[in-house]
């Protein structure tokens with residue numbers, strides 16, 4: 208059973224692995240409620256109780272699809288923690304008025320987006336609302352005003368950010384009535400920026416856990432055309448027997464989880480069998496030399 212962890216000292220308790228919804232409408236064979244219900248029940252059986260979505264996913268259609276599916280079974284929504292995000296606006300069929308893709312994290316926009324998410328998801332609370340990306344044109348006071356209002360009204364239970372650098376995180380955090388509980392960042396064997404740019408260290412300092420998006424580098428980790436993926440495949444084959452027959456994707460999740468900032472990987476597959484297979488990764492405790500061995504295979508060189 209996947210364990211539960213606190214995202215921050217007074218923050219929400221989430222499952223150690225999170226199920227991501229970004230690609231829910233990408234695959235015609237799985238983008239129906241019957242298939243999604245099977246995956247949601249598989250999540251619950253495994254102990255994966257946290258779902259990650261966003262206003263913009265599926266060009267503003269995934270939240271609605273998720274909400275419709277959750278509503279099919281009374282009480283199903285309450286079995287999950289729902290993370291959603293706001294702040295990215297792109298031209299699309301729904302919004303022919305938009306001409307330029309832009310960020311908007313003004314107080315009024317954040318509140319309006321969160322209220323729309325509540326409606327589409329068919330719920331009266333969001334467990335965690337994230338500002339999806341930093342908006343260079345909005346002050347921290349302004350963004351915090353929107354988040355603080357939603358927190359006060361109980362429409363969101365906690366607030367966080369995504370893709371913020373260390374300074375942007377500090378700034379917004381300094382304006383919050385309740386501390387931000389996470390920074391959701393891209394982190395994988397093929398995208399190690401968080402361990403070099405200070406974001407993972409900041410999480411440790413503040414005792415918050417990052418959420419790791421695209422933990423398999425959007426599938427590039429398995430792409431034979433990617434040289435690092437070839438090296439990692441060979442390394443995974445070498446390590447597999449030692450870790451109970453673990454596959455590259457399972458070792459890749461375990462590699463992320465082993466970092467001392469204790470990231471929560473967000474699983475991106477639409478395939479039931481792959482979703483079920485991820486659970487094994489939570490039981491893998493990589494030995495130090497194996498963690499560095501995977502780092503080495505990814506980088507194509509030894510440590511400096």
Ligand SMILES: NC(=O)c1ccc[n+]([C@@H]2O[C@H](COP(=O)([O-])OP(=O)(O)OC[C@H]3O[C@@H](n4cnc5c(N)ncnc54)[C@H](OP(=O)(O)O)[C@@H]3O)[C@@H](O)[C@H]2O)c1
Pocket residue numbers: 226227228229230259260339369370391392419420421422423424425426427429456473474475476477478481
């Ligand atoms: N905050 C942000 O800015 C941000 C940005 C991006 C994503 N996210 C979140 O992170 C979640 C995960 O991101 P992601 O979907 O990019 O995750 P990912 O795990 O890095 O990539 C998922 C992709 O890899 C494929 N895949 C998975 N396992 C595979 C395997 N064993 N062999 C070959 N291909 C495999 C999947 O295809 P199949 O479906 O066919 O398995 C899918 O296309 C999203 O759902 C979203 O919630 C957040």
